[in-house]
Structures are given as structure tokens and as C-alpha cells.
Amino acid sequence: MSDDSRNIEQPDMQESRPKTPSRMAEGMAMHRLAETMLPEDVRIFSDPYAVHFINPEILKFAAEHPRKAEQKVREMKNLFPGLGNSIRARVKYFDLVLNECISHDFAQLIILGAGYDTRPYRTPEIDHNFKVFEVDHPETQSVKKEIIRRIFGTLPDNVTYIPLNLETGDLDVALSSSCFSELKKTLVIMEGLIMYLSSDSIHRIFQYFSKECPVGSKILFDYYPESVVSGEKNEYAKNIVKFTQLNGEPLKFGIPDHAERNFMSQWNFADIRIIRSEEYKNLLFTGKNADRSVCDFLSFMEVTI
Ligand SMILES: C[S@@+](CC[C@H](N)C(=O)[O-])C[C@H]1O[C@@H](n2cnc3c(N)ncnc32)[C@H](O)[C@@H]1O
Secondary structure, three states, X not given: OOOOHHHOOOOOOOOOOOOOXXXXXXXXXXXXXXXXXXXXXXXXXXXXXXXXXXXXXHHXXXXXXXXXXXXXXXXXXXXXXXXXXXXXXXXXXXHHHHHHHHHOOOOEEEEEOOOXXXXXXXXXXXXXXXXXXXXXXXXXXXXXXXXXXXXHOOXXXXXXXEEOOOOOOOHHHHHHOOOXXXXXXXXXXXXXXXXXXXXXXXHHHHHHHHHHOOOOOEEEEEEOEHHHHOOOOOHHHHHHHHHHHHXXXXXXXXXXOOOHHHHHHHHOOOEEEEXXXXXXXXXXXXXXXXXXXXXXXXXXXXXXX
């Protein structure tokens, strides 16, 4: 592949507030829909609401031109080998951690960069006493709220929507002026988020939760190494860099290669668990799924406060 990513007009990295809803969030919903459409004995999760977050024109195109749609999927798989499966493994793995937390008396879930995450609506274990806080750019969140209202007729009482740019807004002020309780065990999910934030914002976020959440709370997120975000790792990394730039949501942050524990040590977390691609593949893609390859760029981290 030719490296013409350097010729792409670079979006202004200071201007991180999108004027339109996140296309990446829609892309994630597409992965969830595609997984949901697999045969029952193959799919690793089911998301009945994902379809509502996809542009109807795209769904119409796929229904009318299945061959062309399949060709597109093949092209994406060639550009980003295994990444789709890693994204779907991430959904399943994060679902498992959420359920584990709920069964261990966690009372709150904060989803930063929630996009069109449907966990608060499709997780039977989340009842009306379990508080959820969804944070995202106002442009993306307002679309989400409109769609949730359309699906359910109303917004759920237990979900608080916080429209906030995590780069420029104050998460501390936003959460403390909501019904978030600093006394209750909390799971913080950042799924497909930190690669889109500046290093400063990420430091603020970890600093805030390490101080404001009670002991035993968790932060769950995924990340790329620095060499992927810079594109230096290989041609597939360059493809990711280029694709995200073209979609107006450029990658900004990667954790220093092979130095995750050192990077995380600055916040004195009680425990850090790194889940690399090999581990989540072995855990989630077994039996009929054993030949589903994953992308070794994407790792998950489960941090206990
Ligand atoms: C790849 S999408 C992931 C969405 C969702 N977590 C999921 O996995 O389906 C990234 C999300 O992060 C949000 N995001 C990126 N930068 C942000 C910022 N500075 N402030 C708030 N949200 C942000 C985007 O709007 C988008 O919804």
C-alpha cells in the first residue's frame, strides 16, 4: 500500500469538538449489528438495538447490493486484518466485566465516549437502581438520545446523559453536579476512546477517577501502543491512522510500547490487568470461531482502584 497518509490534509488537532455525530461510533454499531446477524451458535453477543444507530441509507445499500456490501467488508478486512474481531471481542469482554462488577455490588457505571453503546439498554442485570452516566460530545449524544427515545418512547430514569467534550470540558464539575456518588463502587468504561484523546485529557481522567472513586472500583479500557498511533509499526497501523484521519477523528494517543505498567504506575492503582489479543482470542473465539483472527495492536486493560 502506498503511504499517502502524509498527503492527507491534517484536521486541526486543537479543534477536537466535532460538528457532526461521531462516524466511529456508528462504525462500532455496525460491528455489533454484523455480529448479531451471525448464526446463533457462532455470534459471541447479540445487540438488538445496534441497527437503530446505523444510517438507513447504508442498510438499504447493503440490502439492495449484497455483493457490493460484501466486497466493502472484504476491503476493510484487508486494510485492518483482525481488527473487526478484536472490536467485537472488546464488546463481549467488557460485557463480561460489567456483569462481574454488577454481581459484586457495583452500583454505578460511567461510560466515557459512550457513542452508541447500548449496554445500559440491553444488559438485563442493569435495573433501575443501577445508575449509568453516559458522557460524549453533544453532537453524538443528542442523536443517541433521540434514537433511544424513538426505541423506548422515553429515556430511562437510571441513565444520566452528560454532553461534554472531554478535551475541553470539566468532567469533575459535570459529574459532581449530577447524581454520581463518590461513595459507591463504580465501573468506568472507556471503549474505543483513549486513542482519540490527548495525553493531557487522559492524565486528568485517570487522576480524577483514582481520587474520586471508592477502593475496589474499576476502570476498563482498550488502547493501541504508541507505534500504532504514530503509524510506525507497519502498513496496517498506517491504514488505521489514515482511516481515522479521513473520518475526521484522528488517533492522538498510544501507550508507550511494552511499557504499559510503567505508564499506569503514576496513579498508584491497586491492580492492573492487561488483556492482550492472544488472551481474548483464546477466551472468546473457540469452537466454530477458532479460525477468527484478531489484531494484536488492540489490548484491553482492567484497572482496580
Ligand atoms: C470509537 S467511538 C466508540 C463509541 C462507543 N464507546 C462504542 O464502543 O461503541 C469513540 C467515541 O468517543 C467519543 N469521543 C471522542 N473524543 C471525545 C471527546 N473529546 N469528548 C467526548 N467524547 C469523545 C466519540 O464521539 C465517539 O462516540
